[in-house]
Amino acid sequence: MPKLWNETIETHRRAVRDATLDITAALVTERGLRSVTMSQIAEKTGIGRATLYKYFSDVEAILIAWHERQVTGHLKQLAAIRDQAGDAVERLEAVLMAYALISHEHHGTELAASLHRGEHVARAQQHLSDFIRDLVSEGAEKGDLRDDVAPAELASYCLHALTAASSLPSKAAIRRLVTVTLAGLRPTR
């Protein structure tokens, strides 16, 4: 087959897949995980049930794929913030704030808890942890952050401290949490 034709098929497949993920996530949010069936998803997506089963084995598999796409999107967003202009501390603060807001918006539900046990989440957490470690290390080298504790330990401290964001009531409270967390990283006198 010519290359163009292959690309068209690939584009079509990705579009069907993306639509399936979006529709499933919307249905599960609306009705709860246990009330959503493959038939409903096929109907809403406008494809046959048999076709849907060629893509995914069950509703849970669709949700995991959807969550992987979400997590990858969040990581890209955080990496883009990291790559903005500014010194290491400014960029670290921006990344921590964005991460805290993501935790706040997306977590605390039972569905989130069950999806977060997946391996793709562990990988993403490691990736995030590594890049926060690198920002901390850069700030410590410049003398703007403490250098008496290993950057990897400080990154772990940050990510755990920011899990408090999921139960905070407002964006202002999340900003205070980020300020306090960052204060723990300042050099000791």
Place this chain on the structure above:
Amino acid sequence: MPKLWNETIETHRRAVRDATLDITAALVTERGLRSVTMSQIAEKTGIGRATLYKYFSDVEAILIAWHERQVTGHLKQLAAIRDQAGDAVERLEAVLMAYALISHEHHGTELAASLHRGEHVARAQQHLSDFIRDLVSEGAEKGDLRDDVAPAELASYCLHALTAASSLPSKAAIRRLVTVTLAGLRPTR
């Protein structure tokens, strides 16, 4: 019945109960939750199966009672540390260190995760959170800790930051985590 006799029965009941909790916890640690039966527990405790069922409906109920006793013991231990001599910051540091060590020693297993979903844990966490809030408040009034963020928010920050302890490799690393967490609470210049 005379009072003494009642007390003797009560003491005996408590002893049987305590022994049952200890033996069950030891068996579950050794063999795993699913391999332990009520018969084995009765045999090891030296009481009849019928008697055991008067105290507890199943193995899970025993484990929950055991965990409640553990959690209550830890809270008492932390309250005793809080009530030692010293200023608010010293006592807060001692409480945070003790809590981080408890988290480090007792968590990270699947059994711990399932027991931690219990209501008694939520109550104990609230209790701990309240008394850390009071220490933070005392330190802030004296000017030793920051007063630009509400003590309850700072207490939540502390407890979340210290959950990092469960994956740390050593007591020295836990001490560094407590130092960094406490640094977040210092007054801003």
